[in-house]
Amino acid sequence: MDVIKVSANSRTSAVAGAIAGVIREHKHAEVQAIGAGAVNQSIKAMVLAKNYLHSEGVDIVCSPEFVEIEIEGKVRTAIKLTVDPR
Amino acid sequence: MDVIKVSANSRTSAVAGAIAGVIREHKHAEVQAIGAGAVNQSIKAMVLAKNYLHSEGVDIVCSPEFVEIEIEGKVRTAIKLTVDPR
Numbered sequence: 437m438d439v440i441k442v443s444a445n446s447r448t449s450a451v452a453g454a455i456a457g458v459i460r461e462h463k464h465a466e467v468q469a470i471g472a473g474a475v476n477q478s479i480k481a482m483v484l485a486k487n488y489l490h491s492e493g494v495d496i497v498c499s500p501e502f503v504e505i506e507i508e509g510k511v512r513t514a515i516k517l518t519v520d521p522r
Numbered sequence: 523m524d525v526i527k528v529s530a531n532s533r534t535s536a537v538a539g540a541i542a543g544v545i546r547e548h549k550h551a552e553v554q555a556i557g558a559g560a561v562n563q564s565i566k567a568m569v570l571a572k573n574y575l576h577s578e579g580v581d582i583v584c585s586p587e588f589v590e591i592e593i594e595g596k597v598r599t600a601i602k603l604t605v606d607p608r
Contacts, residue, residue: 444558472530472562479561479586479601486585497583497608499572500565515565522583522608 439466439516442481444473451477452484455519459489459496467517468503475515482517495522525552525602528567530559537563538570541605545575545582551605554589561601568603581608 440454451467458465469478486496498517505514526540537553544551555564572582584603591600 472558475565476558476561479565479603480588483586483588483601486587495585497585497606499581499583499608500569501572502566502569515569517565520583522585 437462437464437466439468442467442469442474442478444471444477446474446477446481448477448480448484451481452488455481455485455496456488459485459494459519459521460492463521465519467498467519468505468514469517470505470507470512470514478515478517482519485519496520497522523548523550523552525554528553528555528560528564530557530563532560532563532567534563534566534570537567538574541567541571541582542574545571545580545605545607546578549607553584553603553605554591554600555603556591556593556598556600564601564603568605571605582606583608 503516555561589602
């Protein structure tokens, strides 16, 4: 299962579709964002995904944590949102 | 129970302490943020609050939604994070 990587320029509807699709298939999704704009897009996408899945009787919740990731040799702190059915 | 209002300038440790305190007392907390900076501070505070409460054996998750709020006569879209024990 791939981590869904979100940037400040990601379209929320596309990210929401990805979250909903991964939840349908794996009952678990992980979203990674670096920076305030990316975290905001992730949370807005989470709202949309929650609404998509609600109509299918699935209620999702998220649990955020900090993760260190390396990008082009530099260590950055990202937010990882773990998404699961409640 | 009051909604915890977060701005882009809120200190994450202060917000995290508020979330953990409200969860301890009410087993339920609500966080409201307007704008990317405020949403980012809220999620970072949620990570810290999760870590505080984890040591007490409590695992919290959040569920975001859009809410319309009126500020100085103008309607703004905020993110409300509902925080509950898993």
